[in-house]
Amino acid sequence: MTEKTGEATSKVSLPLVIFSGKTSYIINSFEGEFHTHKGVIDLSKLKDLNYGDEVETHLGFKFKVRPFSLSDFFKHFRKGPTPIMPKDIGAIIAFTGLRPDSAILDCGTGSGVLSAYLAYFCRDGFVVTVEKRKDFAKIARKNFELAGLKNIHQIVGDIFGLADSIKIKFDLIVLDMKDDDKFIPKARELLKNSGYLVVYNPYIDATRDAYFAMLNNNFQDIESFEIVKIDYEHKRAGTRPSTRVWHSGFLVVGRKID
Incomplete structure (x- = not known):
């Protein structure tokens, strides 16, 4: 020592x-x-x-x-599919007002980075995460084991086929998957009153589709935006941006208010 x-x-x-x-x-x-x-x-x-x-x-x-710091998940997790970046995860937590006892549905597990952040943040709640690709789900499972989190419930399958069997109501649903706009009506059914829906998409046209799908399904307080993080390098000669990847994804946030 x-x-x-x-x-x-x-x-x-x-x-x-x-x-x-x-x-x-x-x-x-x-x-x-x-x-x-x-x-x-x-x-x-x-x-x-x-x-x-x-x-x-x-x-x-x-x-x-x-x-341990929560940021260690992003650094140490094995990456398969491109994960949601910490800046966007922070926005999801902030814009939806998550509580430590929140119930969350994550559609499109990917590497499991988002699920792990949310499960760690909501220690008295839980995350149900669904991924239809078995290879992605395997990566996520290993990451969850590394994190030692007990409040993540992983399902391997297609959320479109599984949704009717889910009997839980959620405080937050996040969609990071193909055809996200088509699932929005069902997502509304699965939300608690005053619950939030977040759609994450790397493409602006798909983001527009998600926005109007939320609007057509009577979501309230809808916001569509992008979070940009600019890194800087500091040298004797001066300071300049060093960010190589400026864009990660767009977020659409809406709230179910009956």
Whole structure:
């Protein structure tokens, strides 16, 4: 263990992150062994540490321990299909006023990034996530296991065929899938009164279709927008934008008010 002077310490809790240089891992168990390219770590050694302490591999390499942050999902999850970006996830949470006990339906799991963020944020609620592609669902399942989240319920199948069997009403439904505008009438049926529907789409024409589908299905407070995040690089010569990908997707947000 490392010694710290003049710094408040706290015992570690799960999940946590171990890191060495730019290499880091999410840890969600104090049992068994964890294999890294710098050797094997006995996970039982972690439970008696404080944040900022170090743990050694069997080869003598040291990893430092830090608290888990929600942003670690995006960094450490395996990516298959293009995930919704954190900036857009933040907008979904902010514009729909999610509560810690919210019930959420995520249609189009993809890599599972959005579901994991929402499930972690809504610790007293739950997320039902549906993905029709088995290869995407497999990636997401591994990511959920890594996250150690117990309030995600994963379904593999086509939401169009499954919707009539769902008996739950949701506070939020997110559509990130093909033919999203065609599912909007059913989404309205599955929402609680005052619940929100969010449609995420990378294409502006499809976004327009979703907007008018919400309008035609009597959604209220409809907004259609794009969140742009600009990164900057700072050098002695000056500062300039460094963002390579400016566009990720468009969001349409509407509310069911009967």
